[in-house]
Amino acid sequence: MTKFLLSLHVLAAIVAIGPVTVAASMFPAVTRRVLAPSATVGDRARLALLHRICRVYSLIGVAVPVFGLATASSLGVLGDAWLITSIGLTAVAALLLGLVILPGQERTLAGTPTPPARLGMVTGVFNLLWATVTVLMIIRPGSTTGS
Numbered sequence: 001m002t003k004f005l006l007s008l009h010v011l012a013a014i015v016a017i018g019p020v021t022v023a024a025s026m027f028p029a030v031t032r033r034v035l036a037p038s039a040t041v042g043d044r045a046r047l048a049l050l051h052r053i054c055r056v057y058s059l060i061g062v063a064v065p066v067f068g069l070a071t072a073s074s075l076g077v078l079g080d081a082w083l084i085t086s087i088g089l090t091a092v093a094a095l096l097l098g099l100v101i102l103p104g105q106e107r108t109l110a111g112t113p114t115p116p117a118r119l120g121m122v123t124g125v126f127n128l129l130w131a132t133v134t135v136l137m138i139i140r141p142g143s144t145t146g147s
Contacts, residue, residue, distance in 0.1 A: 002074040009067035013134075016061035021127045023053035024101055028120035031108055035116070051105040058097055065090055086136045093129040096122055 027050045033043045065087070072078050100122050104114035 002071060005067055005071040005074055009064065009071050012061070012063040012067055016057050016064060017130055019057045020054050020061060020097070021130060023050045023057075024097075024105075024123045025120075025127060026050055027054070027105055027108075028116040028123065031113060031116040031119065034108075035113060048109060051102075051109055054097075054105060055102060058102065080140075082136050082139075082141045086133045089129050089133050089136075093126050093133070096126045096129070101126060 027047065030043060030047050030050060033039060034047055068086075068090075069078075072083050077083050101119065104119045104122070107114050108119075
């Protein structure tokens, strides 16, 4: 059962978190194009699509910590420092996405844009948090597997 849960956890992370990190990273650059005088209807449509990807896949992304906690429970590592740190970093990433990135994108689509540099910076921090969590999941300090 543990291998099955771990497989679901990893697949959910790849399928859900990957698109959010890419689409959120692209959003500020497309925003700059939309704000330029030479903006096209296609640029505005791309912006809406990127936001939709972020919004939909962030909801699907809830499966990642759910399967992660189930896996950790079956492995008996819920109290390990690396896991607690990963949970905390995941919570911070989720808060950034839900309270800053998605609302900033929505304001931009509504016509009162969040400065693209600010949105890009917050998105960079969001991506860095996910990269750190990924590294912690791979390294697992104190792991008995030797990997």
